[in-house]
Amino acid sequence: MKKILKYINVFYKGSAGIFVEIFYVLFIFFLSLVLNFILYSSFNKLIKLP
């Protein structure tokens, strides 16, 4: 029982960490999305296809 309570405690403390990690990774995803959209929309101007 003590062990289970200990694990619940760790999970409770760690849940804030889980949110921080997930949101940071999502932020990187959106950053990459925006950057690649700029590339996509200006691709034919930047790189002349043979």
Added chain:
Amino acid sequence: MIPQFSRDDLKGIFHYTGKLIILIGYLLLFPLFIAILYKEWNPALDFIFTSLFSLSIGYLIVSQFPESSDINWRQGMTIASLIWLIYMFLGAIPLYLSGHYKSYMDSCFEAMSALATTGLVLVNDLDHMAHSYNFWRHFMCFIGGQGIILLGLLIFFKGASAFKIYVGEAREEKILPNVVQTSKFIWIVSTCYLIVFTLILGFVNILHGFSPSRGFFHAICLFMAGWDTAGFAVQTQNIVYYHSGLVDLITALIVILGATSFALHYAVWTGKFKEIFENYEFKVFLISIISLTFLCFAGFLKSVKNIDFISGFRIVFYQIISGHTGVGYTNIDPYHFKTYWNDFSLIILTIAMGLGGCSCSTSGGIKILRIGLIFKEIKKEIKGYSYPFSTVIIEKYHHIKDISLSDVQIKTVAIISIMYLVTYLIGGIIGTFLGYPFIHSLFESTSACANVGLSVGITNPDMPGILKITYIIEMWIGRLEFISIFVFIKYLISLRSPE
């Protein structure tokens, strides 16, 4: 001169190896439970047989070698290398008995691929495989990704021996003062994420029309293979099967978190949120993901005309994440690489695979911290030429704490990185010798050695046997990061020619 091994070393090696064999005997009870749950009686018999076989061998060895005194470094390294081979042979037995593999070698390939968290597969007719066999494939990914030794640390090993075997499994970081506590923490993090993502993926699957039991079965399997960056999937089509952008996004999240250092997880989980923004390794990792996606997308747009942005980005971003983290999940059909990807995009993806994820994570490859340190050393060298000769240049980086870059560190980083590059190349040359295009065979070899699992189609049940053996060896040495394997080989040689 490297000291010769004595035959007395055998006692310690056999004792701990025997204990770890007992462990797999008990681990086989998990798929047995799944077999009973789904009323799969023939698979249940296969798991009972393999479990009893492993337990008999394990207990026999331990009874013959009851000594449990502390072991030395070379013994620790040898145990770590040897046990991975033994787990491959034992783990392959139920797979072979399933009838889904052409030969025992194919099932050994699959078992090593699962344990080393590679994800290359040789299975036939996966879509009709019994749940329990399929669960065993994914469960092996979870065991191997977390680390066989790491699991053993929880149960069997104590004292100084624990750390010596722990290092043999390519893990150096002690997150907590004691490796047993470190091992416990790693299991807690993984279990918490297992619960969170199994629930999320399970509900998403149900929303997509799966029955609850099937939805959660797929969810737990996807998590185990994703978190441990293995890339096995329940269906032949891998992630394509789900046809869902949401599943793509969730699995991408799982694999990035799986490829993140457990030391960073520890810092963030204990309230040091700033660490995620300051950690040098994580910064390099994210910069690398963004820049390689950008380059790969540029190459992809050059070879694929008239594709809409979302579809193109979804394909490229997912493959880069999959390659960089070493997971090997794919949301495109295997022929896609051959048909649509030009050499430039394939080279960028090969580089991403070769670099790998963070150190002290479940990911393979050179590891991003090593790449970051090489850049730091280059910066230090440039600084050295810019300042007067007598100036002492100190280069620091932040990884949980501020660390000064030392020559010893750089030497180790250089040795391991070069060994990875040479192994990628050797596998590529062997593939070329067997008639495959160089770019494709280098891609496949890098995928095997960096424990990624993406394939351009070379890996299939009909590939040459020599290539299967090459990839098994690459997966094994790539997972254990060379040194412990070399010590093990040295041990075998010294047994043949004792002083």
